[in-house]
Amino acid sequence: MDENDQQAILEGHGGIGVLCVTDFAVGERVSMRTETGEELCGTVARVKHSLEFVYVRWDDDERQKKKVRKDRLTKVPFSHSRGGVVKEEEEEQQEKNGEAGIEEGRPSVCSNSVFSIMTGDIVMNRFEVTEPLGEGGTAVVWKGVDTETGKPVAIKRIVHKLSKMLYDRELDVLYTNASNPRVPSIIGEVKDDCVVVMEYVGQKSVKDYAMPGPTNRPKILGCDSYSVAIGMITALRSLHERGWAHRDVKPANFVVTDCPDAHKAANLMLVDFGLSKSFVRERKQGGDKEAWPNMVCNDEDSDKEWCIRDEAQRSGSFRGTTMYASRRAHDGMDVGRADDLIGVVYTFLDLVNGGLSWREYTRGHKKDKRKVKSLKDFSDPTNKWCPCEVLEGNPQFKEKLRGLVDYLESVFWEQDPDYDRVVKDLKEAASFADSSGERGAVKITWGGV
Ligand SMILES: Nc1ncnc2c1ncn2[C@@H]1O[C@H](COP(=O)(O)OP(=O)(O)OP(=O)(O)O)[C@@H](O)[C@H]1O
Numbered sequence: 190m191d192e193n194d195q196q197a198i199l200e201g202h203g204g205i206g207v208l209c210v211t212d213f214a215v216g217e218r219v220s221m222r223t224e225t226g227e228e229l230c231g232t233v234a235r236v237k238h239s240l241e242f243v244y245v246r247w248d249d250d251e252r253q254k255k256k257v258r259k260d261r262l263t264k265v266p267f268s269h270s271r272g273g274v275v276k277e278e279e280e281e282q283q284e285k286n287g288e289a290g291i292e293e294g295r296p297s298v299c300s301n302s303v304f305s306i307m308t309g310d311i312v313m314n315r316f317e318v319t320e321p322l323g324e325g326g327t328a329v330v331w332k333g334v335d336t337e338t339g340k341p342v343a344i345k346r347i348v349h350k351l352s353k354m355l356y357d358r359e360l361d362v363l364y365t366n367a368s369n370p371r372v373p374s375i376i377g378e379v380k381d382d383c384v385v386v387m388e389y390v391g392q393k394s395v396k397d398y399a400m401p402g403p404t405n406r407p408k409i410l411g412c413d414s415y416s417v418a419i420g421m422i423t424a425l426r427s428l429h430e431r432g433w434a435h436r437d438v439k440p441a442n443f444v445v446t447d448c449p450d451a452h453k454a455a456n457l458m459l460v461d462f463g464l465s466k467s468f469v470r471e472r473k474q475g476g477d478k479e480a481w482p483n484m485v486c487n488d489e490d491s492d493k494e495w496c497i498r499d500e501a502q503r504s505g506s507f508r509g510t511t512m513y514a515s516r517r518a519h520d521g522m523d524v525g526r527a528d529d530l531i532g533v534v535y536t537f538l539d540l541v542n543g544g545l546s547w548r549e550y551t552r553g554h555k556k557d558k559r560k561v562k563s564l565k566d567f568s569d570p571t572n573k574w575c576p577c578e579v580l581e582g583n584p585q586f587k588e589k590l591r592g593l594v595d596y597l598e599s600v601f602w603e604q605d606p607d608y609d610r611v612v613k614d615l616k617e618a619a620s621f622a623d624s625s626g627e628r629g630a631v632k633i634t635w636g637g638v
């Protein structure tokens with residue numbers, strides 16, 4: 190989503206724009222009657238508040254966004270138009286291809302909805318919608334206030350074509366992580382509308398430090414990038430300890446709640462669990478581990494009553510976000526905990542380096558996933574994966590990150606990654622970056638909730 194779109198969404202919904210025509214939000218269902226009397230149904234894919242048109246992706250031609258005058262469009266409830274809700278084409282074009290095998294036979298979109306969130310709405314007779322918060326590839330998130338407690342809440346509505354699957358997974362993770370201090374608490378749900386109401390955890394995400402600018406983005410000091418990275422690892426580790434891999438690690442999915450603590454870890458909350466996957470099965474009381482072939486169970490005397498699948502499954506389809514996905518994800522392999530940590534290493538490099546060398550191939554006309562995967566091969570000496578001058582000429586930094594990625598790529602699905610090693614390597618890499626006298630590297634200005 191570019192800044193203009195964001196502006197549009199911030200200002201939108203009131204119908205009080207310069208042109209005094211109805212305003213639309215990305216993901217809203219609309220219809221239009223053509224000159225020949227045919228009724229078209231589609232989804233708003235792009236909005237610019239100041240203009241008299243929006244871009245719509247018609248259900249019959251999902252590949253194309255068409256420019257349509259706002260006054261020709263009528264908003265329609267979801268139940269009146271057939272499915273096919275499309276995702277916004279975000280800058281970091283991401284693909285949530287889903288797991289058709291698991292979800293077969295289920296409706297792919299939430300049905301029976303006559304519900305469209307706008308500022309001022311009251312959701313579930315309790316939560317007042319106050320402002321748009323964020324928007325990713327699959328959902329629109331609003332800030333609201335719980336009229337019973339006065340506390341701020343986040344209201345997320347999934348609008349992707351696989352919304353039902355992503356939504357069910359999100360709820361599963363939120364409920365099974367109710368005691369996880371790094372995951373927002375769930376407060377309510379409207380199943381038919383794919384809406385979840387959760388604790389509001391902060392205004393800024395790590396993406397605010399990794400924002401692509403029109404010109405060169407500032408490099409973040411190694412020590413501050415390290416704070417972000419260990420904050421991410423702390424949050425992921427507490428999710429992993431509850432048996433889930435996140436599987437879409439990227440800056441926008443870590444919300445900043447506070448300044449770094451005494452251990453220099455940024456206080457980050459994890460969000461967005463539509464692609465998460467459980468890698469364990471609970472062992473029944475006195476259960477027989479033989480009952481689960483292809484599972485590796487903890488020792489009998491372990492306090493974790495878990496069995497872990499010992500075989501990665503190959504789905505064949507890519508899941509995650511191209512920019513931060515591991516090479517295993519590119520290969521369509523089942524991704525797990527080590528791949529989450531590879532996402533952290535890429536985010537660290539992104540911050541410290543002021544961008545990732547494969548960025549230009551993640552979107553637009555140059556989009557080329559194969560090229561991105563090949564540039565992520567850190568052991569290839571012809572790859573300039575660290576293009577900024579000083580870091581490129583800093584063999585210690587490069588060697589440390591190369592070794593770390595090598596290690597993480599060697600960790601199998603069923604193995605516990607060595608978190609302490611990852612933290613140690615990142616700390617050393619950060620100090621190599623800072624000692625190289627990186628010109629223009631900036632400190633992070635931390636924001637509170
Ligand atoms: N509980 C929350 N508190 C505060 N902000 C939140 C919360 N949940 C989400 N957000 C904000 O909304 C943004 C989008 O949320 P989320 O990542 O869940 O949506 P998404 O559409 O699934 O994203 P993606 O593009 O990764 O698919 C986040 O990047 C974050 O800035």
Ligand SMILES: [Mg+2]
Binds near residue numbers: 442460
């Ligand atoms: Mg997200």
